[in-house]
Amino acid sequence: MTASKAEWRTWARAQRAELPDVSAQLCAQLQTFLQARGAAVVLAYRALPGEVDVSALSADFTLLAPRAHFRPTPRLTLHAWESATELSRFGALEPPLGTPEVGREAVDAVLLPGLAFDTAGVRLGYGGGFYDRLLADWLVCTVGVVANALLMPALPREAHDLPVQWLASETGVRRSQQA
Numbered sequence: 001m002t003a004s005k006a007e008w009r010t011w012a013r014a015q016r017a018e019l020p021d022v023s024a025q026l027c028a029q030l031q032t033f034l035q036a037r038g039a040a041v042v043l044a045y046r047a048l049p050g051e052v053d054v055s056a057l058s059a060d061f062t063l064l065a066p067r068a069h070f071r072p073t074p075r076l077t078l079h080a081w082e083s084a085t086e087l088s089r090f091g092a093l094e095p096p097l098g099t100p101e102v103g104r105e106a107v108d109a110v111l112l113p114g115l116a117f118d119t120a121g122v123r124l125g126y127g128g129g130f131y132d133r134l135l136a137d138w139l140v141c142t143v144g145v146v147a148n149a150l151l152m153p154a155l156p157r158e159a160h161d162l163p164v165q166w167l168a169s170e171t172g173v174r175r176s177q178q179a
Contacts, residue, residue: 008155037141068089090126
């Protein structure tokens with residue numbers, strides 16, 4: 001594997017732009033998986049254009065939305081799903097600054113968006129490291145959400161990259177092949 005993360009990101013964005021929307025099929029897979037795990041509170045994400053939209057899960061679960069903070073240290077905070085009413089610099093809805101936070105202890109599962117994932121659960125994100133910092137010391141069920149066409153055999157991985165435990169696509173939810 002010789003391509004850099006930047007080259008992979010360019011490739012994944014182009015591939016994703018050509019894919020049909022699999023949000024409904026993927027949400028059905030996630031609903032079954034999360035209910036079987038007994039999850040009630042799920043940290044989700046407000047989808048960027050081209051990402052799988054998981055908002056339909058709000059009918060069956062209490063969803064939380066993240067807010068990105070850049071100073072003093074880049075980090076994500078967790079908030080009520082409905083509070084995500086402000087457009088972030090990335091183009092997704094997020095809760096406005098000052099919205100009450102929800103503690104991590106309330107969360108049963110985390111859904112992570114990505115440009116692509118590999119079978120070991122490595123996420124090709126957007127390059128900010130926000131989710132890696134959030135998950136670094138948190139024992140919680142993690143699920144990478146990705147169209148099956150963007151599930152790769154291997155992606156570049158750096159020491160700080162934290163693989164997800166599960167991979168969800170329109171074809172099902174499976175355990176990642178983490179080492």
